Amino acid sequence: MDTPRFGIPEKLAGRMSMAEQHEYLRTRLSRRGVLRTTAAGAAVTVAGAGTTLDTQAAYAAPAPARRPAHSTPAVDGSLVAPFGRHLSYGADPRTQMRVSWQVPFAVKRPYIRIGTSPSDLSRKIGAEVRHLTTPSLNGGRIAAAEQFYVHAGLDRLRPGTTYYYGVGHDGFDPADHRNLGTLGTFRTAPSRAESFTFTAFGDQGVSYHALGNDQLILGQNPAFHLHAGDICYADPSGSGQETDTYDARTWDQFLAQTETVAKTVPWMVTTGNHDMEAWYSPDGYGGQNARWTLPDNGPDPVDQPGVYSFVHGNVGVVALDANDVSYEIPANYGISGGKQTRWLDRRLGELRADRDVDFVVIFFHHCAFSTTNSHASEGGVREEWVPLFEKHQVDLVINGHNHVYERTDAILRNKVARKVPVGERTDPTRDGIVYVTAGGAGKSLYDFPAPDSYEGHVHEQESVPTYHWVKGGAKATETVEWSRVRYTGYSFLAVEVTTGRGAALKVSALAESGERIDHFEIRRGD
Numbered sequence: 001m002d003t004p005r006f007g008i009p010e011k012l013a014g015r016m017s018m019a020e021q022h023e024y025l026r027t028r029l030s031r032r033g034v035l036r037t038t039a040a041g042a043a044v045t046v047a048g049a050g051t052t053l054d055t056q057a058a059y060a061a062p063a064p065a066r067r068p069a070h071s072t073p074a075v076d077g078s079l080v081a082p083f084g085r086h087l088s089y090g091a092d093p094r095t096q097m098r099v100s101w102q103v104p105f106a107v108k109r110p111y112i113r114i115g116t117s118p119s120d121l122s123r124k125i126g127a128e129v130r131h132l133t134t135p136s137l138n139g140g141r142i143a144a145a146e147q148f149y150v151h152a153g154l155d156r157l158r159p160g161t162t163y164y165y166g167v168g169h170d171g172f173d174p175a176d177h178r179n180l181g182t183l184g185t186f187r188t189a190p191s192r193a194e195s196f197t198f199t200a201f202g203d204q205g206v207s208y209h210a211l212g213n214d215q216l217i218l219g220q221n222p223a224f225h226l227h228a229g230d231i232c233y234a235d236p237s238g239s240g241q242e243t244d245t246y247d248a249r250t251w252d253q254f255l256a257q258t259e260t261v262a263k264t265v266p267w268m269v270t271t272g273n274h275d276m277e278a279w280y281s282p283d284g285y286g287g288q289n290a291r292w293t294l295p296d297n298g299p300d301p302v303d304q305p306g307v308y309s310f311v312h313g314n315v316g317v318v319a320l321d322a323n324d325v326s327y328e329i330p331a332n333y334g335i336s337g338g339k340q341t342r343w344l345d346r347r348l349g350e351l352r353a354d355r356d357v358d359f360v361v362i363f364f365h366h367c368a369f370s371t372t373n374s375h376a377s378e379g380g381v382r383e384e385w386v387p388l389f390e391k392h393q394v395d396l397v398i399n400g401h402n403h404v405y406e407r408t409d410a411i412l413r414n415k416v417a418r419k420v421p422v423g424e425r426t427d428p429t430r431d432g433i434v435y436v437t438a439g440g441a442g443k444s445l446y447d448f449p450a451p452d453s454y455e456g457h458v459h460e461q462e463s464v465p466t467y468h469w470v471k472g473g474a475k476a477t478e479t480v481e482w483s484r485v486r487y488t489g490y491s492f493l494a495v496e497v498t499t500g501r502g503a504a505l506k507v508s509a510l511a512e513s514g515e516r517i518d519h520f521e522i523r524r525g526d
Contacts, residue, residue, distance in 0.1 A: 080107055082150070082167045084255030085184055086262035088269075089224065091295040093189035093312050094159040097266070098293040099152045099167065102255060106131070107169035112152040114165045118183055121166060121175045127152040132290040134248045137279065145248040151293045160190035184263040189223065193314040193356065193499045197221065201441035201492040202228030202272065202365060202400015206253045209490045210442025211260075212512050218261045220494045223312060225265050228400035229272025229322075229365030233443065240276035240284055240323070240331025251291065269294070270319040271306035272365035272400060273329045283335050294319075299336065299343035307340055309347055314499050316351035320344065320364035325380035328366070328469040333380075341384050348392035358503045358524065361495075362389065363398040369411065369435045370466075371483045372402040374446040377468035379476070382414070395428045395522050396505060398493065400439040403446045405487040405509050407518055408435045416482050425521040434520065436507070440491040448486055485518045487511070 082101045090096025099112055110129060113121035127150045136144040150167070157163065166174020166183045174182055199222040204210045217225060230238070232254035237244035258267065269292060271285065280286030288305050298307035298319075309318045323332040324340050351360050366378035368386055378401075389397060390412060410418040412432030420426045426434060439446075449465060464483050467475040489511050496506040502523065509518040 080105055080169070081172060081179075082169075082182070083259065084252070085167065085259050086255060086292075087184075087186055087264070087266045088292060088294055089189075089266045089310050089312075090153065090155070091297045091308070091310060093224070093266070093310050094191055095155060095157050095188065097154045097157060097163075097186055097188065099154065099165060099184075099186075100291070100293055101150050101167050102252065103148045103150060103169070106148055107150075107171070110150045110152075110167070110169040112154070112165055112167050113174055114154060114163055116161065116163060118164045118180065121164065121183075125152055125154065127167070130290040132248070132280075132287060134246070134279070138243060138245075141244075142246040142279065143249065147248060147251065147290070149290050153293065157188050159188050162187045186264060186266070187223075189312045193358075195496070195498050196223040196313060197494060197496050198224050198226065198312070198315075199492055199494050200226035200228065200363060200398045201438045202398075203230040203403050203439040203443045204254075204258075204441035205230075205233040205443040206250060206257055207442045209512060211257050213441055213490060213492050214258060214261045216510065216512065216514060217492060217494075218265070222265055222494070225261070225267050226317070226319075226361075226363045226398060227267060227269040227441075228363045228398055228438065229270050229306070230274040230400055230439075230443070231269055231272065233274050235274050235277055238272075238274040238276075239329060240273060240278055242278045244278065246277065246279070248287070251287075255291075268310075268317070268319065269306065270364055271304075271321045271323060273323060273326070273331075275306075276323055276331055278331070283332055299339045304336060304340060307343070309351070311351070311354070311357060313497065314356060314358040314503060315497055315505075316354070316357045316360045318344065318347060318351075318360065318362045320362065320385070322364040322366035322378065322381055325384045326366050326378055326469075327380045327471050327473060328375065328378060330473065341388070344385065345388050345391075348388060348394065352392050358499070359395045359497070359505055359522070360392065361396045361398065361505075362394055365399065366401050367399040367435070367437050368397060369408050369480075369482060370399070370402045370404075370406050370437045371464050371480065371486070372404055372406070372446045372448055375402050376466050376475075379468045379470045382468065386414075389433055393428050393524075394433055395524070396495075396507065397433060397435045399435065399437050400441070402437050403439045403443050404437060404448070405440050405485070405489075405491045405517065406437040406448075406483060407485040407509070407520075408482045409484045410434055411482050420484060420520050422485060422518055423520065425523060425526065427523055427526045429524050434507075434522065436493060436509075438491070438493045438509070440487070440489060442490065445488055445490070447488055485509075487517050489517075491517060 084102035088098045110127040114123045115121045130149045132147045134145045168174045199217045234250035235246045276284040277287045278284045295308035306321045368381045409416045410426045410431035417432035463479045470476045505522040
C-alpha cells in the first residue's frame with residue numbers, strides 16, 4: 001500500500017508504514033522546537049479556523065466537540081503536504097460538496113482552490129482545522145496520537161458540473177506547478193434525474209483486500225459510495241467501552257488507502273460499533289465529527305453525525321446509526337431517546353411525498369436479516385425500524401456488520417412475500433423489501449452455519465437455522481426461509497439507477513475478482 005511521503009527521504013519513506021512516518025516526523029520536528037502541545041486529555045478542538053477568502057462560497061462548520069480548546073503552533077508549511085483527501089456531499093448534492101484532508105501537523109491558513117479547469121484555480125476558500133488529540137491511556141492499550149483534519153465547505157456550486165480542486169496552506173500552494181499532480185476532481189449531482197451508478201459496502205479496515213475493492217469501485221465510475229460502518233477498525237474491540245484497545249493512527253493508514261477513490265467519489269459513511277470510540281465526546285462520536293463533514297440535516301448532527309439524508313437524481317438515501325437500537329452491543333443503546341426513529345418516520349414520509357424521488361435506499365451497520373455464525377440479525381432493528389421501512393415501502397436496505405455477502409428474498413412482516421432468485425425482479429409496492437448484507441469490504445471474513453456459501457451459491461432449502469438478538473443481549477433461535485444468496489468472499493455492491501418510464505435499481509454484487517456473484521432488479525408498480 002502506498003503511503004504519503006511528506007518531508008521524509010525517499011529511501012527511508014519506502015520502508016516505513018504510515019504510523020512510522022507519523023512518529024518520524026513528530027520526533028524530527030519536535031527536536032527543532034516547532035511542535036509543543038500540552039494536552040491533558042482526549043479532545044477534539046478547532047485549532048485555528050481558516051480565514052474565509054471567498055465569502056460568496058465559503059462554509060464554516062461549527063466546532064463539533066465539547067471539550068476545552070488548546071492551541072498548537074504551526075510548523076513550516078513547506079515541510080508539510082496534505083494527504084488523505086475524502087469528499088462528502090452536503091445536504092444538497094447538486095450544489096454542495098465537502099472536501100476533507102489531513103496534515104501531519106498544524107498549518108497556517110489552510111484553504112482549497114477550485115475551478116472548472118485545472119488551469120484556472122483562482123477561486124480560493126478558507127478551511128477549518130479540527131485537532132484530535134488522543135493521550136496514552138489504559139496502560140498503553142490506547143496509543144498517544146495527534147491528528148489534524150482540515151475541512152472546506154463548497155456551496156452554491158453548479159449542478160452536473162465537474163470541478164477541479166487542490167488543497168493547501170501557507171507554504172504549500174496546489175496551484176504551484178510542482179504540486180499540480182495533487183489536484184483532484186469531483187462532479188456535482190445533476191439538476192434533473194439521469195441514469196447513474198452508486199456503490200456500497202461495510203466493514204472495510206486496512207488491508208490489500210480493502211485497497212483492491214477501492215480500485216474496483218473506482219472502475220464503476222460511481223456518483224457516490226455508501227460505507228455502512230466499521231470504517232477503519234482503529235478500535236478492534238468494537239464494544240464502545242473505554243477499556244477497548246485503540247490506535248488512532250490506523251485512521252492515517254485508512255485515509256491514505258482510501259484517498260485514491262474518495263478524493264473523487266463522495267464517501268458517505270455511517271457509524272458502526274467499531275466506530276464508537278468511547279474516549280471522544282460526545283458518546284464516542286467526537287472522532288467521527290473530527291474526520292468527516294457529513295450532511296447536517298439529521299435529528300442531531302453533533303451527537304449522531306452518521307444520521308442524515310440526501311437526494312441524488314431520483315434516489316433518496318437515508319443513513320442511520322444502528323448503535324442507537326442495538327440489543328447485541330448496547331454501549332449507545334437509546335442515546336437519541338427515540339429522536340432518531342421519529343426523524344426516520346418523518347423523513348421517509350417526506351421522501352415518499354417527493355414526486356421526483358422514485359426510490360428510497362437506506363443504509364446502516366447492524367443487519368436486520370442475516371444468518372452468519374458471528375452476528376446474525378439485530379432484533380432491535382427489526383423491532384424499531386423494519387415496521388417503518390414497510391410502512392413507507394422502502395426499496396432497498398444495505399447493511400454491514402457481518403463480513404460476508406448475503407441477500408434476502410423480498411420480506412414483509414418477517415416472512416418471504418416473494419422469492420427473488422438471481423436475475424429476477426421485485427416490486428416493493430407489493431412484494432416487501434430486499435435486505436442486503438455487504439460486509440465483505442476488506443476485514444477478515446465470517447462464515448455461515450452449514451451448508452456454507454460458495455461463489456454464486458443460491459440457497460434453495462426450505463429453512464435455515466439461525467438466531468437474532470433480543471433485549472438483554474440474548475440470542476433467540478429461529479428457522480428462516482428468506483436467505484436467498486450467500487457468499488463468503490470479499491465483495492461490494494454496484495447499483496445502476498435508471499430513470500423515466502421503467503425506472504429501476506439494478507443491483508449487482510461483485511467479487512474482488514470483478515466477477516458478478518449476484519444480481520436482481522427493483523421496479524415499483526411493475
